[in-house]
Amino acid sequence: SQQGEEDPQALSIQEGENATMNCSYKTSINNLQWYRQNSGRGLVHLILIRSNEREKHSGRLRVTLDTSKKSSSLLITASRAADTASYFCATEARGAQKLVFGQGTRLTINP
């Protein structure tokens, strides 16, 4: 991958459980962003975390960033069937003004 790895590639959990997805990247970054993509649709921006931030929350979403390990995680708490989608991390490298996307994690929430 041009960006790095997302782990796991697929995740299936029961409704109400928490879902955690991880992302690793290769270069120094300005920020890291998470997006959701429903099947066959465009991406929706979820949350952005800057390189000088370590944790950020938005509703049921919690994102962490560890620049020393070049990794991030996305936690979705109290999952719902509507959370079923693919989730992508994307990084904006230092000196660049474009996003590079990971391979995505396909999340399935079972009712």
Place this chain on the structure above:
Amino acid sequence: EADIYQTPRYLVIGTGKKITLECSQTMGHDKMYWYQQDPGMELHLIHYSYGVNSTEKGDLSSESTVSRIRTEHFPLTLESARPSHTSQYLCASSEYQGPGYGYTFGSGTRLTVV
């Protein structure tokens, strides 16, 4: 869902035809992007623009071309479509205020070349 529009939503076309995928946004964003995505795979940047009369090639080599004559419009053209061009094409835009702004994506055009 978004103020960025892509047409057509689906397109099936024969080999050798010229096609233009349309992308328009009403947010006044300076930066616009085209990504190519095969089903279940990552997105690859093929073109981007920082404003009117600015276009750059992305990280993935593409036989397509783009133009940016108006802020709101960023069409992508394939002069001679081939089956290898079959993919989903996603257009996106963002504000030009330095680093740190999320992208707004269109719903995509799913292109099939037969």
